[in-house]
Amino acid sequence: MARKKPKSNQSRVSFRKRHQGRVRDSDLTRQFNAGDQESLADAVKHERVSGKGDLTRKRTVVGVKADAPASADTTESNDAALISGRVLRAHGLHNTVLADDGRTFECSIRQVLKSLSIDGRGTVVAGDRVQFRSESETESELTGMIEFVAPRHGIISRQSRGQQHIIAANVDHLLIVTSAAEPTLKPALIDRFLLSAEQCGLNPVVIINKCDLVDPASLQPILGVYASLGYRVLLTSADRGTNIDYLKELLKGKQTALSGQSGVGKSSLLNAVQPGLGLAVSEVSKDNQKGRHTTTTSTLIPLQGEDAGWVFDTPGIRQFQLWDITAEEVAGLMPDLRPHVGACRYANCLHLSEDDCAVKDAVADGRIDARRYDSYCHLLENDLLI
Ligand SMILES: Nc1nc2c(ncn2[C@@H]2O[C@H](COP(=O)(O)OP(=O)(O)OP(=O)(O)O)[C@@H](O)[C@H]2O)c(=O)[nH]1
Ligand SMILES: [Zn+2]
Numbered sequence: 001m002a003r004k005k006p007k008s009n010q011s012r013v014s015f016r017k018r019h020q021g022r023v024r025d026s027d028l029t030r031q032f033n034a035g036d037q038e039s040l041a042d043a044v045k046h047e048r049v050s051g052k053g054d055l056t057r058k059r060t061v062v063g064v065k066a067d068a069p070a071s072a073d074t075t076e077s078n079d080a081a082l083i084s085g086r087v088l089r090a091h092g093l094h095n096t097v098l099a100d101d102g103r104t105f106e107c108s109i110r111q112v113l114k115s116l117s118i119d120g121r122g123t124v125v126a127g128d129r130v131q132f133r134s135e136s137e138t139e140s141e142l143t144g145m146i147e148f149v150a151p152r153h154g155i156i157s158r159q160s161r162g163q164q165h166i167i168a169a170n171v172d173h174l175l176i177v178t179s180a181a182e183p184t185l186k187p188a189l190i191d192r193f194l195l196s197a198e199q200c201g202l203n204p205v206v207i208i209n210k211c212d213l214v215d216p217a218s219l220q221p222i223l224g225v226y227a228s229l230g231y232r233v234l235l236t237s238a239d240r241g242t243n244i245d246y247l248k249e250l251l252k253g254k255q256t257a258l259s260g261q262s263g264v265g266k267s268s269l270l271n272a273v274q275p276g277l278g279l280a281v282s283e284v285s286k287d288n289q290k291g292r293h294t295t296t297t298s299t300l301i302p303l304q305g306e307d308a309g310w311v312f313d314t315p316g317i318r319q320f321q322l323w324d325i326t327a328e329e330v331a332g333l334m335p336d337l338r339p340h341v342g343a344c345r346y347a348n349c350l351h352l353s354e355d356d357c358a359v360k361d362a363v364a365d366g367r368i369d370a371r372r373y374d375s376y377c378h379l380l381e382n383d384l385l386i
Contacts, residue, residue: 085098126299198333270311
């Protein structure tokens with residue numbers, strides 16, 4: 001069976017279709033996902049070849065690195081009034097933007113950005129880096145107009161009816177929070193979260209909290225497996241303060257999303273980082289659950305202290321799970337299974353009961369951890385192939 005094309009390719013292809021032969025200034029000011037940058041560079045090249053317009057501003061806008069021509073001065077003065085910030089909440093017309101100078105603005109979005117987004121949604125999402133123009137600054141309210149959205153990386157999205165809904169942008173780390181006990185450690189669940197992270201191209205860190213409840217030596221085998229796959233694993237205790245400094249360091253200057261089962265200690269860990277933060281996060285989640293906002297609405301919460309970082313939380317991320325994945329895609333998203341899939345006899349091998357399966361051979365002689373392979377089989381047999 002044919003595999004789905006990677007999302008970045010899909011967006012690249014559709015970007016090319018939309019823009020072939022009609023690159024305009026306004027086209028270049030729309031938001032771009034990280035995967036679009038190559039196409040954008042193509043578009044810029046195309047326009048440069050056709051000799052139209054000063055491209056300096058466009059390149060500044062979308063963050064594509066290029067040598068700036070001499071006319072850059074004009075651009076700088078044009079953009080001098082623009083303020084940089086990051087989007088804390090995006091609710092249609094009302095977007096809360098935290099300016100880099102610490103002030104908070106309620107911003108609307110420039111019409112051209114909205115009309116260029118695929119379906120009017122997701123033009124601006126929590127976590128976006130934007131540039132906006134201040135419109136009014138009174139004692140009670142600061143308002144502005146978002147002019148540019150920077151290229152995105154680390155996108156958490158969900159697909160529904162063939163459309164991508166972005167929940168959070170520029171997620172630098174996804175913390176997969178689990179607990180050593182109460183609730184018991186569930187490696188299969190960690191594997192699922194890791195798959196979601198791989199699927200979205202996120203940088204995962206596995207946190208095993210409540211390590212005060214077990215003998216840390218008992219966690220060594222599981223730590224070993226994940227470490228050998230190149231994943232970062234951190235043992236913490238929110239109760240005892242174990243590795244909280246390390247966690248603070250991890251959060252520093254980064255936009256971090258937390259996922260994990262209920263009761264593992266996500267709020268407690270955030271409270272250990274900054275008293276009251278866990279409460280703030282869970283109130284945001286409750287608001288979402290009550291349906292006051294849609295479940296895809298996400299909020300970015302700034303941590304106190306200079307460049308201390310930002311934390312996302314929404315129920316959609318907490319229960320972050322595999323969206324729109326096919327059985328054929330799973331092995332390719334597991335770094336331990338991936339190197340073997342090409343050596344199976346059948347190109348469409350699912351590595352379950354087929355003959356001459358290189359993945360099963362690798363499990364049999366210990367090159368793939370048997371428990372990880374069990375997770376794989378369980379996911380396919382109980383979720384994806386029923
Ligand atoms: N022993 C121990 N208990 C902890 C630790 N961290 C959290 N707990 C306890 O575990 C329980 C659940 O903690 P929470 O922080 O509410 O868990 P959560 O993951 O935010 O849960 P949800 O809000 O339901 O998603 C609380 O009773 C905490 O006191 C820890 O490191 N050690
Ligand atoms: Zn196979």
